[in-house]
Amino acid sequence: MQIYPILLGYVKSEQRSGKAVMKLEDMISFIKQNHPEFKIKIDQPDGYRELYDAINRLINEDILKKMSPRKTTVEQPPLALKYRICKEDDEDSTGLKKEILKLNRAFSLEYYLSNPKQYLQDKQYIQILGDYLHQEEKPLLSINELSYQLFNDEKFFKGTDESHGEAILRNLGLTYADLNCYYAYEPFIYHLFSQTNQTRKTGLIIENKDTYWSFVQLLSNHAVSLDIDFLIYGEGKKIISSLRYLEFLKIDLDYLWYFGDIDREGVHIYFNLREAYPRLNIKPFISGYEKLVNHTFDRILNRTPKAQAYRKEDAKDFCDHFSSLYRDRIRNVLDKGLYIPQEGLSLAGLIQEYAYV
Known part of the structure; x- marks a missing residue:
């Protein structure tokens, strides 16, 4: 569920009740x-941004209008604290509704x-989709292939997280299956180490390339105390979208760990993964993080080169996985x-x- 349709329904309900102003x-x-x-x-940066986009869409659609635009939130980009609910032009709306009913x-x-x-605003795209649905035969195409065929724009449906094309499909109650097109998975690099007689499988996502290849070397050439069957190169934030590739690989994991840099960005990626793939029950790779702390304990730590998203609640939840010694060390790194x-x-x-002698 997206914030926009939730807000739209709420505003329309308030409009019908005669309310003129919304906070x-x-x-x-x-x-x-x-x-x-x-x-x-x-209350998180991604959620606030979705709220901002939803309210601005309602403004652009002449459903809401800012009141006292100087009084705004402290969050960036700022949102006005009050809005006027716009009235519909009944005469124009009646004619359009008759046209819509013929779709x-x-x-x-x-x-x-x-x-x-x-x-x-969406009429020309809706007509194209309607004509396409009238076709008796629809070839199986990828989403981007269909986008190019219909709209001469391969990114019409998948150009952004909240693309105009996907919004139109959602508004019309259509799925990609209705259009006979499929999702082209974004692949990730992986190594499979599982033994055929194992009943449980454990996966490990590694954020960075060098560390990924170090684990490949370790697991390929040494007897180790780790039970890792499936090693995934996360490639930074990319894994948030590419982890869906597991569906195509048809690999069922009983456990999936995440191991990234100890910084705000690494924690942010971890929580984004948990939110995007709740069924996988992703957990921090506790052993790896603790050994990373041990091996860098006497180092002078640098500040992150650029500002990173940070929520103290996430930092606390992440650090609570560790014993007090490591929890305090990691929390100090994140807070500073x-x-x-x-x-x-x-x-x-x-x-x-990890290697046996």
Whole structure:
């Protein structure tokens, strides 16, 4: 569920009840109370950004209008604290609604009947989709291939996290399956070490390239005290989208650990993965983090080269996985904006810690 349709329904309900003014705090409170999945997320940078985009979309659609634009949130980009609910032009809306009711029967019309002005903006794309659905035969295409065929733009559906094309599909109640197109998985590099007689499988995601290859060397050439069957190169933030490739590989993991730099960005990636793939029950690779702390204990730590997203609640949740000695050390690094790169635990260090003599 996205924030935009939640807010749209709420605003329309308030509009029907005759309410003329809405406060930002009331919108946030409604979202938190009625959609628990946003209770924490909306206070995080990604959630706030989605809220910002949703409200600005309502403004662009002439559904809301800023009041007292100088009174804004302290968060960036700023949002006004109060909004006026705009009234619909009944005469224009009636004609548009009649036109909408004549659209392809495969479409869900509820959204555009409630938002006829948005229909005007999306009309040309809706007509193309309607004509395509009328075709008896639709070849199996990837999402980007279909985007190019229909709209001469291969990124129409998948250009951004909240693309215009995907918004139109959602508004019409369509799925990619309805269009006979498939998701082209973004692959990741991996090594499989599992034995055929093993009943449980454990995966490990490594954030950085050098550390990934050090683990490959360790697991390929040494008898070790680790039970790792499936090693994944995360490639920084890329893993947040590419981990879906597991579906294509049809690899079922009983345990999946994550090991990244000890910094705000590494923790942010970890929590994004947990949120995007709750079924996988991803956990921090405790042993790896502790050994990274041990091998860099006498180092002077540097600050991260650029500002990174940070939530103290996430830092606490992450650090609570560790015993007090490591918890305090890692929390201090995160709170001060410092970082310990994975490269601090080298191949030689891995052999020392995990290989049998």
